[in-house]
Each structure stands twice: as structure tokens, then as C-alpha cells.
Amino acid sequence: MALPSLLKRCLRFRLLWGLLSGLTTLSTLSFLASGGHEVLLSSSLPYLLDSGGHHPLSAPLLPSSEDFLLQPPPEACSPRPPSLLVLVTSAPEHTAQRQAVRDTWGGVRWAGDYTVRTFFALGLPPEPSRQAALEREAAGHRDIIQGRFLDTYRNLTLKTLALLGWATTHCSGALFLLKADDDVFLNLPALVEHLQRSEGTSPAYLGRIHWRVRPDRDPNSHHHVPASLYPEGVFPPYCSGTAYVLSGDSLAAILGAARHVPMIPVEDVFVGLCARRAGLAPKHLARMAGSAHVPPDPCCYREVMFGVHQVAPAEMVAMWDEAGPREKPCSLVQRALGLLRCKALAWLS
Structure with a gap:
């Protein structure tokens, strides 16, 4: 008899969670929807900036x-x-x-x-x-x-x-x-x-x-x-x-x-x-990789690029451990080639 009671409680929980998720999504969407937004505003943080001839901002x-x-x-x-x-x-x-x-x-x-x-x-x-x-x-x-x-x-x-x-x-x-x-x-x-x-x-x-x-x-x-x-x-x-x-x-x-x-x-x-x-x-910013994937090269990750995309968790930790935060991982030749070399590596990969 305990099992059906437990199943009923689980079912009620899932239904309540679904209802909560739906209501909160609708509530937030109402403040962010396009067109005539129903917004949640903070009048205590007025936006003051010269529009420079562009659209006045709210x-x-x-x-x-x-x-x-x-x-x-x-x-x-x-x-x-x-x-x-x-x-x-x-x-x-x-x-x-x-x-x-x-x-x-x-x-x-x-x-x-x-x-x-x-x-x-x-x-x-x-x-x-x-x-x-x-x-x-x-x-x-x-x-x-x-x-x-x-x-x-x-x-x-x-x-x-x-x-x-x-x-x-x-x-x-x-x-x-x-x-x-x-x-x-x-x-x-x-x-x-x-x-x-x-x-x-x-x-x-x-x-x-x-x-x-x-x-x-x-x-x-x-x-x-x-x-x-x-x-x-x-x-x-x-x-x-x-x-x-x-x-x-x-x-x-x-x-x-x-x-x-x-x-x-x-x-x-x-x-x-x-x-x-x-x-x-x-x-x-040319040194942001955007959606391009640069292979795990310490010189690119730690010295040349500002950001590299599509890095798996294990790869991220390995790259961090391979070259300490204060080390310079580029050789003189790599440093001279700089961004061109990293872009070539991304293209080849």
C-alpha cells in the first residue's frame, strides 16, 4: 500500500513543478517579450546618456x-x-x-x-x-x-x-x-x-x-x-x-x-x-576566437588569444596545468608569428 501512495506523491510533485516552471516562464517572458513589453522596472536606476542623435533610450x-x-x-x-x-x-x-x-x-x-x-x-x-x-x-x-x-x-x-x-x-x-x-x-x-x-x-x-x-x-x-x-x-x-x-x-x-x-x-x-x-x-577583437576552435596549443591559449571556444572540461584543465599562469609559453618564433599562427592552427584543425 505504501508504494501507490509514494507514486501519487511523486506525480503530484512533478505536476506542481511543471506548473511552476510554466508560470515562471510566462511571468519572465511578459517582462522580456517583444513589442509592447510588460516590464519590471527599477525607477531607482535611471538611465542618463546623451543619445548622440540616435533614438532616445528608456x-x-x-x-x-x-x-x-x-x-x-x-x-x-x-x-x-x-x-x-x-x-x-x-x-x-x-x-x-x-x-x-x-x-x-x-x-x-x-x-x-x-x-x-x-x-x-x-x-x-x-x-x-x-x-x-x-x-x-x-x-x-x-x-x-x-x-x-x-x-x-x-x-x-x-x-x-x-x-x-x-x-x-x-x-x-x-x-x-x-x-x-x-x-x-x-x-x-x-x-x-x-x-x-x-x-x-x-x-x-x-x-x-x-x-x-x-x-x-x-x-x-x-x-x-x-x-x-x-x-x-x-x-x-x-x-x-x-x-x-x-x-x-x-x-x-x-x-x-x-x-x-x-x-x-x-x-x-x-x-x-x-x-x-x-x-x-x-x-x-581579432584575438577573440569567436566560434572557431583553436587546438590545445599553450602559446595560443595562454599568450596570444583573448578567448578560445569549444574547449572540453578536461582539455581546459590540462591546458591550465601545462603552463602556469605566470609563464610565457610562446617561443620567439611563435611569438613573432602570433595571431597568424593561431589562426592557421584553427583553420588546419
């Missing part, structure tokens, strides 16, 4: 604390915010990827003169049984930001807006924000050296730029963008979503433009559209 599109199921503790960004805030998009089941980042570049607290903090952004697991493990991981590492929406590919734009909104409301004041995927190996010292030269200049939107990309009209594609949502024939230039950098003022500009931009389900395109609306021109 107050930032910001979530509330209730839109997050898990968050780092308040002291994570206090008493001072980090100079470089790194937000890594991850999936609930990517436990190994997150740990590899923590054990390598994500565990770094200083890069050059910059303080660095790294957090992971994800949504609700499609399988409710994974949530307990996520809560234990969050309690142990205190670096997980979990939005109340299902973690699916089509919700990547939702995830990006949630993490950008969290950065503004809970970790404001960072000089730069770096968004990266959890399979990206970042060379933070080299990147920070570059950012220090950009500090104090105009709002920054930096990464590997995609030019004249046409919308994918195939309804069966992950990247499908119907003409009803975006009728133009090409997208404006935008930075690859694998890794890009926003300065603090450009982050405000992106969120200020977000309510006026159609909810393109391709997140890096959406950020590019927000940047265009805000009058921000992306700046190309």
Missing part, C-alpha cells in the same frame, strides 16, 4: 529579485564591485564545465590591476530532479545565478537579458562585463591589458564581429528568425556570443534599448540589435 529593462531562484550572496560584489565582472552562461547539466572554469581561469581574482569575479548564469532544469543538485552546488560555491525560466536553447536571449539585468541590479559599478560560454578558455591577463588601454574612452562593445549575417528562415533550425519578427535581409554587425565585453555605460545602453527591440531568439544578434538601437558600434 530606463534600463531590469528584473527584480523575485525573477531569480538562486543568487550569489550580497557580499559577492561588496564592499566594491570587481573591475571585471565575468558572467558565464551555462546549462543545468553542465556541472563538469562549470567546475573546469572554477579550477582554471574562473578562479582568478586578479588580472593585472583588475579585480575579477566570475559567476554562472542558468535557468530551470527541464528535469526537476536536477534542481536539488544545483542548490547544493550553489550553496558550496556561491557563484550561481538561476533565473525562473526553463533553460532551453530558444531561451538564450532570455538568459542573457537576465544576467545583464542581474549585473546592473546586484553588481553595478564594474568597469567591464564579460559574457562568455562555459566552453570558452579566457586569457584574462592579456584581455585586461587590452581593456586598460580602452578604459575611460567611449562606451565599449568588443568581440569577434560577425558581418552581414542573413536571418535563418528555416523553421526547423535552432536559429530560426521569421520575417514577421525581423523583416530585414541582414543583421547589423554584432559580436559573437561565445565571448564579448561591454563597458559599464554600454551595459546600461543595451538594457535601455532592449524594450524597443524584437525578441530575436539568437542572443548575440539580439544584443547587436540593442547596440544598434543605442548607437553603439561593435569593435572587432
